[in-house]
Amino acid sequence: MTFLTVVSIAAGVMFGIGAIAAVVRIIKGPSILDRALATDVLLAIAMCALGAEMAINRHTDTLVVLLILAMFAVVGSISIARFMAKQDAS
Numbered sequence: 001m002t003f004l005t006v007v008s009i010a011a012g013v014m015f016g017i018g019a020i021a022a023v024v025r026i027i028k029g030p031s032i033l034d035r036a037l038a039t040d041v042l043l044a045i046a047m048c049a050l051g052a053e054m055a056i057n058r059h060t061d062t063l064v065v066l067l068i069l070a071m072f073a074v075v076g077s078i079s080i081a082r083f084m085a086k087q088d089a090s
Helices: 003-030 032-057 065-087
Strands: none
Touching: 003 032, 032 065
């Protein structure tokens, strides 16, 4: 086993544990803000995993997917913040 293989397996395990923890928080979160934060964390983990995969395999084929995930993360966070601000105002 090469060093790169060991590092990629370790990174995959860590990304997987983080994703499982985020999904658990999405399911069990007592408030919508907990669920929104866990969704942002899950999207960040997915983006980091895609970036790591691109770096390990030395390609940029999934760069468009990475950018779309980043756009969804920003737009989702802004929309949830605006929704919560309107709820607090009334």
